[in-house]
Amino acid sequence: MRGANVALTKEVPGLRTLVVGAAWDAGGEHALDDNLVLAAVLCGPDGRARSADDFVFFQQLVSSDLSVAAVDAALGDDAEQVEIDLGQVPAAVERVVIVLYVSEGGPRRRTLGQLRRCVVRVLDGGTGAGIVTSEDLAPGFGGETAVVLGEVYRHAGGWKFKVVGQGYAAGVVGVAEQYGLPL
Amino acid sequence: MSSASTTTVRTLVAGVPDTALVRDDLPFLRRRSRLRATAPVVPAAASALDLAPPVTAPSPARSGRTPLPPLLAGLPGVGQGDRRLLTVEDPVVQLTRVQSGVGGLRGELHTTRADAQVVVAYELADRSQGVVRAAQPYGPDDRRPVVHLAGLRFTIDLRQVRTLRRFLVVVRPGDPAAGPVEGVLVVTTAGGSRLEVPLDPLDGARERADGPTGRTATVALTGHLVRGALVLRAEHARQVHPLRDLLAAYGYRGLSWRDADTVLAR
Numbered sequence: 001m002r003g004a005n006v007a008l009t010k011e012v013p014g015l016r017t018l019v020v021g022a023a024w025d026a027g028g029e030h031a032l033d034d035n036l037v038l039a040a041v042l043c044g045p046d047g048r049a050r051s052a053d054d055f056v057f058f059q060q061l062v063s064s065d066l067s068v069a070a071v072d073a074a075l076g077d078d079a080e081q082v083e084i085d086l087g088q089v090p091a092a093v094e095r096v097v098i099v100l101y102v103s104e105g106g107p108r109r110r111t112l113g114q115l116r117r118c119v120v121r122v123l124d125g126g127t128g129a130g131i132v133t134s135e136d137l138a139p140g141f142g143g144e145t146a147v148v149l150g151e152v153y154r155h156a157g158g159w160k161f162k163v164v165g166q167g168y169a170a171g172v173v174g175v176a177e178q179y180g181l182p183l
Numbered sequence: 184m185s186s187a188s189t190t191t192v193r194t195l196v197a198g199v200p201d202t203a204l205v206r207d208d209l210p211f212l213r214r215r216s217r218l219r220a221t222a223p224v225v226p227a228a229a230s231a232l233d234l235a236p237p238v239t240a241p242s243p244a245r246s247g248r249t250p251l252p253p254l255l256a257g258l259p260g261v262g263q264g265d266r267r268l269l270t271v272e273d274p275v276v277q278l279t280r281v282q283s284g285v286g287g288l289r290g291e292l293h294t295t296r297a298d299a300q301v302v303v304a305y306e307l308a309d310r311s312q313g314v315v316r317a318a319q320p321y322g323p324d325d326r327r328p329v330v331h332l333a334g335l336r337f338t339i340d341l342r343q344v345r346t347l348r349r350f351l352v353v354v355r356p357g358d359p360a361a362g363p364v365e366g367v368l369v370v371t372t373a374g375g376s377r378l379e380v381p382l383d384p385l386d387g388a389r390e391r392a393d394g395p396t397g398r399t400a401t402v403a404l405t406g407h408l409v410r411g412a413l414v415l416r417a418e419h420a421r422q423v424h425p426l427r428d429l430l431a432a433y434g435y436r437g438l439s440w441r442d443a444d445t446v447l448a449r
Contacts, residue, residue: 052281059284103342105287183374
């Protein structure tokens, strides 16, 4: 459910690597399917990115500290995945925000409201075992072209994950503005 | 990545027409050494008691995670929402990887000339080449074009930027007898950065006196994907009108032509 959180490192003691994956059903609409992008924003205590280097996506596959990486070939049912090496996340990074957006560089505009299904899930990167899966977020989408699916964040010396599901009508530009990411 | 970037530079050099001035203003053309990912900094003289990892130790990063190569040094960028004029003296801008991958890179020609045409040539990572013009507005295909054109506007789909090696934007008159088109090519990023390329009437005056006559087409902009970032350059160059000869002068020699102006569509 939106807003639900899971204490990852309590649920899985010794958890070292997380995989956050997104799975969706675009209903055969290739102009939507081809243009969906899963990305991560590394944020400091003020909730903002420190520089453009803190955006991890297909064109910047790994953060400069190597802690967060976009997975080139997602495994399982996920369409795309982001991998987080928890031990390598710099102390200055308080949370990693997971974003799904529609890239709007093609001639045909699509929105997230056209998705039939969209879930985010978290796996133990070491074993591949699922830790948490969100509800289907698609029914909540309308004309938005970006959504913050969830956040991995520090809590009491460990890490938690929260399902967010917040949509942005302004797309990835709106997300970038929210998190201080220079475009 | 590294070999592709090196080849891009080599191709560009090979594509420079014999009549062109030496481009000693392009720092990235002078950097022809093999590109490497940066290695972690490790003390060079680690003693037996040193807790630092030996030089030969594997990176603590997970396999497959290597640092991204640094972008070309010394090239100016453009901040979000900023405007830059790409002049003869200051023609180059290097986008960040984020600017090179988010949304579309959009260009629009502003001119009062009713007969102005915009043509975009491109080369993909697989070395295939193509041309997008009014009669063929999608390249390489209309199912998922990397480049598309609508009138005097073009868009490069940056979701597919990894499949792109380079592109070139030409502005030319419908009627060569009417002379070169004047105006401004405005290029914008998803973040609202704005690059303005003036199509300067003086561009023609910079041609060599013994160069070919009849140069009515303006090579307004070139773009190269270098280490994951787009490097854009206002060329301020005049070329001959027929696309076949113009594009060959810039190394686009992988095209088949039905006539001097019409590419055989794939």
